[in-house]
Amino acid sequence: MFNIVLVEPQIPPNTGTIGRLCVNLGATLHLVKPLGFSIDDKALKRAGLDYWSDLDLIIWESFEDFLEKNQIGEGYHLATTKTDNLYFDAEFKKGDYILFGSETKGLREDILLKNRDRSITIPMGERGRSLNLGVSVGIIVYEALRQNYNGFKKIKIRNRLEDI
Template identity: 35%
Template sequence: MIDLALYQPDIAQNTGTLLRLGACLGVMVHIIHPTGFQFSPRSIRRGALDYLEHALFTEHDSYAHFDAWRRSAGRRLALLTTKASGSAYATSYRPDDILLLGRESAGVPDSVADDADLKVRIPMRQDMRSLNVAVAGSLVLGEALRQTNGFAALS
């Protein structure tokens, strides 16, 4: 099944919201440290509400640790970035993909972007800068799950 990965998230509410999304859809969420806040149930409660106990998530102490894990697992990394030329809706997703979301304040460094097997963007008006990371993750995750029949097990 498709996974979500959050690269050094800055905002606890967005992280909580994405963990809630993962809980509702049965999607694993990878938290790549360090975070811009103290990662704890208390700090993410506002976004996660009471869904945290249902969330499937794992923490990686660094990007290097996460990247070594995903390479050994043979997982494709798909980076959501405003710098990509390819549309998230003109892309073919695979069930083993991991959708990587960058930091709210800075995205991901070039070295991390270079590791991505696929880079996609959400088409939007040219005079707009970007979407909220939780909204962007939700949009692309929905498309990836649709393409890979990821909603079939959900009622």
């Protein structure tokens, strides 16, 4: 469905939560090193619950390694607080890569400068600086899903009220 790319994530529970989200959406999670934790971290596994074993996970040695081995073309978006381009104005397509930087630094400035037109942000009030990484991924990925829902409808939704 989609490719969620976390570049240098630092907080295990955030990554675990995002992994769980990816399993539920049929998305691939890409982790770009260096990571701020071990992939075997208990907090990572606890946040991901029993979903972690079902996760389509790819780990890359560096951002350059990720770029070299993926032909992303025009199918990518960079989430950042450093743009005025709103995420709900972006056009998402099935298979797109949605990149997020680390919790404390975001994406590198050189990456953002080369990709200004592909950068997106979540609007926030004047007093807010940023959102939790897991929350940000959820907001943006569900907008991407909304735009591509016809392709997703075929997945059986479990635990519906009609099933009770």
